[in-house]
Amino acid sequence: MVKIPDSHPRKKSLLSRQMIVEGSDRGLLADSAMIAHGRGEAFDYLLGERTTESAESAIREAAARLRSANNPVISVNGNTVLLAGKKALRLAAFLGCPIEVNLYYRTPERISGLLSLLEEQRILVLEESEPSGFEGDWRESVRNVTLLGSSPDFRIEGLEGPRSHCTEEGIGNADSILVPLEDGDRCEALVNLGKEVIVVDLNPLSRSAKMATVTIVDEVSRAFEGMLADLFANPNRVPTEWDNASALRDSLVEIAEFLSES
Amino acid sequence: MVKIPDSHPRKKSLLSRQMIVEGSDRGLLADSAMIAHGRGEAFDYLLGERTTESAESAIREAAARLRSANNPVISVNGNTVLLAGKKALRLAAFLGCPIEVNLYYRTPERISGLLSLLEEQRILVLEESEPSGFEGDWRESVRNVTLLGSSPDFRIEGLEGPRSHCTEEGIGNADSILVPLEDGDRCEALVNLGKEVIVVDLNPLSRSAKMATVTIVDEVSRAFEGMLADLFANPNRVPTEWDNASALRDSLVEIAEFLSES
Numbered sequence: 001m002v003k004i005p006d007s008h009p010r011k012k013s014l015l016s017r018q019m020i021v022e023g024s025d026r027g028l029l030a031d032s033a034m035i036a037h038g039r040g041e042a043f044d045y046l047l048g049e050r051t052t053e054s055a056e057s058a059i060r061e062a063a064a065r066l067r068s069a070n071n072p073v074i075s076v077n078g079n080t081v082l083l084a085g086k087k088a089l090r091l092a093a094f095l096g097c098p099i100e101v102n103l104y105y106r107t108p109e110r111i112s113g114l115l116s117l118l119e120e121q122r123i124l125v126l127e128e129s130e131p132s133g134f135e136g137d138w139r140e141s142v143r144n145v146t147l148l149g150s151s152p153d154f155r156i157e158g159l160e161g162p163r164s165h166c167t168e169e170g171i172g173n174a175d176s177i178l179v180p181l182e183d184g185d186r187c188e189a190l191v192n193l194g195k196e197v198i199v200v201d202l203n204p205l206s207r208s209a210k211m212a213t214v215t216i217v218d219e220v221s222r223a224f225e226g227m228l229a230d231l232f233a234n235p236n237r238v239p240t241e242w243d244n245a246s247a248l249r250d251s252l253v254e255i256a257e258f259l260s261e262s
Numbered sequence: 263m264v265k266i267p268d269s270h271p272r273k274k275s276l277l278s279r280q281m282i283v284e285g286s287d288r289g290l291l292a293d294s295a296m297i298a299h300g301r302g303e304a305f306d307y308l309l310g311e312r313t314t315e316s317a318e319s320a321i322r323e324a325a326a327r328l329r330s331a332n333n334p335v336i337s338v339n340g341n342t343v344l345l346a347g348k349k350a351l352r353l354a355a356f357l358g359c360p361i362e363v364n365l366y367y368r369t370p371e372r373i374s375g376l377l378s379l380l381e382e383q384r385i386l387v388l389e390e391s392e393p394s395g396f397e398g399d400w401r402e403s404v405r406n407v408t409l410l411g412s413s414p415d416f417r418i419e420g421l422e423g424p425r426s427h428c429t430e431e432g433i434g435n436a437d438s439i440l441v442p443l444e445d446g447d448r449c450e451a452l453v454n455l456g457k458e459v460i461v462v463d464l465n466p467l468s469r470s471a472k473m474a475t476v477t478i479v480d481e482v483s484r485a486f487e488g489m490l491a492d493l494f495a496n497p498n499r500v501p502t503e504w505d506n507a508s509a510l511r512d513s514l515v516e517i518a519e520f521l522s523e524s
Contacts, residue, residue: 021293031283031296038300039307042465046308203304205521256518259467 013041013049016083016221023082028113030105033079036181043202044219046255051226054250055218059226062178062198062214064237066227069176069196072097075166077104080180080220081114085121087224091178093125093141094134094231100170101149104183106162111149118147133232146170158189180220187211200224204251215244217251275303275311278345278483285344290375292367295341298443305464306481308517313488316512317480321488324440324460324476326499328489331438331458334359337428339366342442342482343376347383349486353440355387355403356396356493362432363411366445368424373411380409395494420451442482449473462486466513476504479513 004014020037023029051059066072072095074088081088081101092099101114122142130138152165154172163186166172177190180200184207190197191211199212200223209215216223230237266276282299285291313321328334334357336350343350343363354361363376384404392400414427416434425448428434439452442462446469452459453473461474462485471477478485492499 017294017297020297024293031286032279034293034296035279035282035300035303038297038302039304040300041297042301042304045301045465045467203307205307252521256521259514259518 010049013044016219017041019082020079023078026113028082028110028117029078030103030110032105033077037079040181040202040219043204046258047202047217047251048258049219051218051222052251052254054247054254055216055223056226058214058216058247059218059223060230060234060237061240061242062216062223063227063230063234064239065196065198065214066091066095066097066176066178067231067235067237068239069174071174072176072178073170073174074099075102075171075177075179075182076100076114076118077102077181078110078114081117081121083219084180084221084224085118086125087221087228089118089122089125089142089145090131090228091224091231092145093138094228096141096144098146098148098170100167101147102166102171102179104163104186106165108150115147115150131228131232133235135235156186156189156193158192159186164189180223182208182212184208184211204248204255209248210245212244214242215248217248272311275306278481279303281344282341285340288375290344290372290379291340292365292372294367295339299341302443302464302481308520309464309479309513310520311481313480313484314513314516316509316516317478317485318488320476320478320509321480321485322492322496322499323502323504324478324485325489325492325496327458327460327476327501328353328357328359328438328440329493329497329499330501331436333436334438334440335432335436336361337364337433337439337441337444338362338376338380339364339443340372340376343379343383345481346442346483346486347380348387349483349490351380351384351387351404351407352393352490353486353493354407355400356490358403358406360408360410360432362429363409364428364433364441366425366448368427370412377409377412393490393494395497397497418448418451418455420454421448426451442485444470444474446470446473466510466517471510472507474506477506477510479510 004011074092101111125142148167148170154166154168155164176196178198182199187208188211196213198214199208200216200220201209204217266273336354363373387404410429410432414429416428416430417426438458440460444461449470450473458475460476461470462478462482463471466479
């Protein structure tokens with residue numbers, strides 16, 4: 001790994017890129033994953049590589065909705081595990097929900113590789129100091145996060161082929177799904193099943209962004225960090241009437257403002 | 263290769279992506295090339311995947327300047343050869359200039375692989391019907407395009423390591439360089455040598471875009487196509503006083519307009 005100096009103004013972005021390149025070298029990602037990451041880099045650049053105001057609202061709404069759900073689940077793909085796997089584990093520990101590895105281009109090798117990586121990340125989370133403000137046994141909650149995905153026994157209605165497979169215990173039974181970096185077709189199919197779908201997507205014009213119940217237009221690691229911070233600080237926040245189309249328009253305005261200031 | 267239906271609204275973009283994935287599988291690209299392509303996809307999306315008015319002006323200016331130059335050269339990297347190698351050959355045939363394969367992450371294997379691919383593309387260009395309006399022997403001109411890059415014997419001042427290497431016959435002696443998808447540092451070094459640098463870059467905020475003499479904010483294949491069309495239609499066009507900063511601002515306005523209409 002090339003060492004990036006601390007002073008580099010885009011250090012975080014370059015570190016994320018390295019994580020994706022290394023994950024690809026380790027066979028954890030589909031061919032298209034690096035291209036998808038590059039698209040994300042470009043959109044993040046246009047947001048100023050920061051969590052915008054409209055994204056902060058969406059993060060708060062997402063945190064409240066996941067906390068209020070009966071059966072939330074966090075669905076992760078390769079890029080999410082590489083960029084924010086530890087944060088996904090902390091979120092799942094807080095929410096008491098499972099994490100499901102669910103890939104659009106599913107292969108048994110990549111699923112098991114990503115589940116192994118999540119187990120390594122769980123050990124790292126357990127080695128960290130306990131967050132303050134958690135009611136209950138934090139380490140026990142981290143240990144109890146169920147990691148799903150190796151034995152799909154359920155199909156998402158309205159989709160065909162491997163991309164329709166999931167587990168009943170996870171996505172199948174969920175009433176609320178946090179699914180970063182999702183494909184548009186699958187997002188639509190999940191919404192059509194009556195599920196609440198919370199998407200993290202840097203492109204406010206993507207089909208996923210438009211289909212989701214709540215869209216967080218932010219980089220996945222920052223979005224998870226923001227949700228964790230809000231859950232710990234405001235554990236009793238309740239969902240609002242959420243106008244997702246209006247929130248997406250706000251994010252377009254924020255990009256346009258960034259462009260006009262450049 | 264997966265067959266993309268003709269009716270798909272983003273067919274061209276998906277075909278380009280396939281070309282990049284296949285080139286990567288064949289070892290013709292550095293790790294970061296797919297990520298760079300993804301960034302390009304995102305910016306092109308924001309341009310509406312079309313040549314904007316400001317890009318058309320830049321294309322005309324670039325064509326006039328290359329035609330007026332004493333020693334023009336076309337510097338290509340892996341993504342350019344994969345996406346627009348045949349068009350680069352036609353441009354070079356029209357201008358009577360060499361093409362130099364010049365890589366930021368240079369390896370002898372990738373240089374020779376890309377030179378071989380250009381030779382294959384030359385055969386395809388020779389099999390096509392002759393363009394009308396060319397003064398001279400078109401096929402002879404295509405056959406005469408010199409392909410450089412395998413034996414770098416010159417260094418770009420102000421750069422260190424392999425990225426500084428180039429050929430004297432090509433970039434070293436050139437007064438005008440068409441260099442799509444260039445790195446910011448190298449663009450700056452070439453400008454500092456007093457050369458005219460014409461960049462094709464989908465990100466109007468990139469350092470290359472800001473450093474270049476003329477920046478074409480467009481997808482490389484469309485930009486080359488536009489230059490070819492203008493050279494054949496207006497062979498006597500002359501360079502103007504070109505305000506590149508103003509042209510870049512125009513392209514930002516075009517993106518902002520696209521966003522506000524979405």
